[in-house]
Structures are given as C-alpha cells and as structure tokens.
Amino acid sequence: MNILFVNNSEVNPLNSGIQRITYVLAQAFTTRGFLCYGANFEKNTPASKGLFVDILKLDYSTESSQKLCAFIQKHQINRIIVQECMPLIKLKVVKQAISNKSDCKLYYCNHSAPGKEFVRPSISSEFYRLLHRPGKINSLFKTAVALLPPACYKALVRSKVRKNYTYIYQHSDKIVLLSPRYIPIFQQLANISNIDLSHFAGIGNSLSFNENLPTEEITQKAKEVILVGRLSERAKRFSTALRIWQHIENSQQFPDWRLKIIGTGPDEMYYHHLAHKFKLKQVDFEGQQDPRPYYKRAAICMLTSAYEGFGMVLTEAQQMGVVPIVFDTYAAAHDIITHSHNGIIIPAGNNIAFTEQLSALMKDTKTREKMAINALADCSKFSIENIIRQWLSCLQ
Numbered sequence: 001m002n003i004l005f006v007n008n009s010e011v012n013p014l015n016s017g018i019q020r021i022t023y024v025l026a027q028a029f030t031t032r033g034f035l036c037y038g039a040n041f042e043k044n045t046p047a048s049k050g051l052f053v054d055i056l057k058l059d060y061s062t063e064s065s066q067k068l069c070a071f072i073q074k075h076q077i078n079r080i081i082v083q084e085c086m087p088l089i090k091l092k093v094v095k096q097a098i099s100n101k102s103d104c105k106l107y108y109c110n111h112s113a114p115g116k117e118f119v120r121p122s123i124s125s126e127f128y129r130l131l132h133r134p135g136k137i138n139s140l141f142k143t144a145v146a147l148l149p150p151a152c153y154k155a156l157v158r159s160k161v162r163k164n165y166t167y168i169y170q171h172s173d174k175i176v177l178l179s180p181r182y183i184p185i186f187q188q189l190a191n192i193s194n195i196d197l198s199h200f201a202g203i204g205n206s207l208s209f210n211e212n213l214p215t216e217e218i219t220q221k222a223k224e225v226i227l228v229g230r231l232s233e234r235a236k237r238f239s240t241a242l243r244i245w246q247h248i249e250n251s252q253q254f255p256d257w258r259l260k261i262i263g264t265g266p267d268e269m270y271y272h273h274l275a276h277k278f279k280l281k282q283v284d285f286e287g288q289q290d291p292r293p294y295y296k297r298a299a300i301c302m303l304t305s306a307y308e309g310f311g312m313v314l315t316e317a318q319q320m321g322v323v324p325i326v327f328d329t330y331a332a333a334h335d336i337i338t339h340s341h342n343g344i345i346i347p348a349g350n351n352i353a354f355t356e357q358l359s360a361l362m363k364d365t366k367t368r369e370k371m372a373i374n375a376l377a378d379c380s381k382f383s384i385e386n387i388i389r390q391w392l393s394c395l396q
Contacts, residue, residue: 231265295320
C-alpha cells in the first residue's frame with residue numbers, strides 16, 4: 001500500500017497537532033513497510049526531512065491537479081489521507097486528480113470538533129490585533145463578524161457548514177473523525193437523510209512520544225502549570241487561562257508556583273498585553289519550543305479551549321505524568337479523561353469551578369500524584385500500535 005498525506009503545509013511536528021499526528025502516522029506506516037508520500041499547499045520552515053519518499057508542492061490551479069495526478073500514477077499511490085485541508089478548494093484539487101482512478105481511495109480526516117465553526121471570533125483579541133497591526137484587512141473582517149448578532153452569525157455559519165460537510169461526505173470514500181462521539185454531530189450538521197454509517201470511522205490521535213515518564217519521577221515534579229498550544233484566541237482561549245491564573249496569584253496561596261506558556265501564534269502580543277494588564281508576576285512566555293522538557297517538569301496542564309478536535313496536549317501531558325484540567329467544550333475530552341481519576345473536566349464556562357479545582361490540585365500533592373500515575377497507565381489505549389491497528393482496518 002502506497003499512502004499519500006495531503007496537508008495544508010509541509011509537515012513540522014512542532015507546528016500543530018495535525019502536523020504532529022501526520023508525522024507520527026507516516027513514521028509508523030513506514031516502519032510497517034508502506035511507502036509514504038507528501039503533498040502540501042504552503043511552505044513551512046523548517047520542514048521535516050526524510051519523512052516522505054517524495055513531496056509535491058500544490059496550488060489551487062487545474063495544472064496542480066494534473067501534476068498531482070501524474071505524481072499519483074508515478075508512485076502508484078492507492079490511498080490518500082487528506083488532513084483537514086481548508087478551504088475546500090484544496091480537497092477539490094485532490095478529487096479532480098483522482099477522478100479517473102477507481103483504485104485510489106480518499107480518506108478525509110476532520111481534525112477538529114464538528115461544529116467548531118459556530119465559535120465566534122473573539123471581539124477583544126481581534127480588536128487588539130486591529131489596533132496594533134494596522135493594515136490587516138483580515139482582522140477588520142473578523143472584528144466585524146464577531147460583532148454580528150448571535151442569531152445572524154449562526155444563520156450565516158449554518159449554511160456554509162452544511163454545504164462543506166455535505167461536499168466532504170459526497171466526495172470522500174471515508175470520513176475519519178477523532179472520536180466516535182463526533183459521528184452523529186457530523187451527520188446532523190451535514191443534514192443528509194439516509195446517511196451511510198460505514199462511511200465514517202472514529203479514530204483518536206496516537207501518543208506523541210515514544211516513551212512515558214518513569215513513575216518514580218512523578219514525585220520530582222516542579223511547582224509548574226503549563227499551557228501548550230498555538231497562541232490563537234478563537235480556539236485556545238488562553239485569555240481565560242490568564243484570568244484564572246490572576247485569581248490564583250491574587251489568592252497569595254501559591255507564591256512558589258509558575259505558569260509556563262509554550263507556543264507562538266497570531267495572538268501572542270495580545271496575551272502579553274493581558275499578562276501586563278492583569279499584573280501577573282508568575283507567568284513565563286517560552287515561545288515555540290520542544291514541549292517535552294516542560295511536560296517532564298510540570299505538575300499540571302491547563303486546557304481552556306473553546307474547542308478542540310482531540311486535544312493532543314492532554315495525552316502528551318498524561319504520558320509525562322502531568323495532570324490535565326480541561327473545560328468540557330468538546331466530546332473527545334471524555335475519551336481521554338475520566339474525571340477525578342486521571343484528570344479533571346470542568347463544566348464549560350465555569351471559571352470559578354476551574355479556579356477552585358486548579359487550586360485544589362496545586363495544594364494536594366498526594367491526590368495529584370495519584371492522578372498522574374493513573375494517567376500514565378490509562379493513556380496507553382492511544383499507543384501507536386492501537387491507533388495504527390485501527391487505521392489499517394480503516395484503510396482496507
């Protein structure tokens with residue numbers, strides 16, 4: 001089996017969860033004797049070297065479809081995994097390339113929670129970006145969208161979502177979602193009668209790291225809470241984490257604890273602004289880094305996202321004995337966390353409960369270490385062996 005991964009940009013495992021899981025899957029398929037190839041629409045720096053046998057650069061033109069068709073024929077590719085390429089013109093480029101190849105199956109992987117489109121842009125972050133990055137037409141547009149009345153926004157989004165989801169359903173051999181819990185949600189949003197359940201698969205992301213933290217090192221954890229991810233307010237809502245941390249600092253109960261933020265993104269300046277506005281003294285912005293050393297040191301991992309697809313941060317934290325605490329904003333969180341056993345799930349939007357539970361974890365070393373040990377054991381269900389077994393069954 002020869003497999004082509006189609007991504008928005010060249011694969012770099014440090015850049016995003018989608019790129020990280022592409023990297024892990026391609027490595028796993030290669031070690032099992034499959035030939036893996038890559039195609040992408042955008043450049044990325046630095047790109048991963050040696051991951052694919054060959055790579056093709058794409059654009060949105062008819063000529064690009066023709067080049068992709070020749071690439072597929074040259075390498076005898078018979079399985080294409082499209083890694084959530086938006087806008088859908090990218091999927092159309094791929095579909096046109098295989099229009100006459102009945103032996104080449106297309107798998108569309110939706111790496112976000114179906115319905116995430118209904119989350120509105122953040123008014124405050126977009127307005128800040130508009131003021132401090134003049135000439136950014138995109139921020140002006142997003143600010144205007146964020147100011148729409150909720151009913152108008154939902155009506156506009158619903159039509160686009162239905163159109164996109166219907167196209168994906170009609171032009172994919174199989175849709176791979178990150179949890180079986182997402183299948184009925186996708187079906188509802190696509191609004192297709194007599195939908196074929198065999199057209200879907202629910203496969204979580206595999207673990208990112210090759211090894212777990214040794215159990216005996218859990219007692220050596222530093223008094224650190226970490227936030228890991230792209231600094232993008234619409235999805236990640238790190239502003240909520242900073243507000244929660246403001247309550248933690250103001251309580252004056254944890255003077256020796258620090259919040260470490262690992263990542264970069266379009267709202268980095270906005271978050272620095274908020275940290276200064278909230279007069280936070282125990283926050284460190286670390287930039288884009290290999291997160292593993294931070295996971296190894298940290299005791300707790302916060303996730304305050306408005307939505308996620310899978311939330312690889314959670315399993316990465318569990319692998320390194322870090323207790324995750326997360327808002328209940330997406331269904332797949334329940335595949336990963338059993339509340340109060342290997343992590344904490346807080347009702348969506350309840351900042352007070354989040355602050356209280358975070359404080360309790362920071363105070364109670366014994367409970368925290370017990371949950372970390374449970375997390376180390378439970379995350380094994382997302383081992384690369386288990387996930388690849390599901391993928392191989394899906395690709396048949």
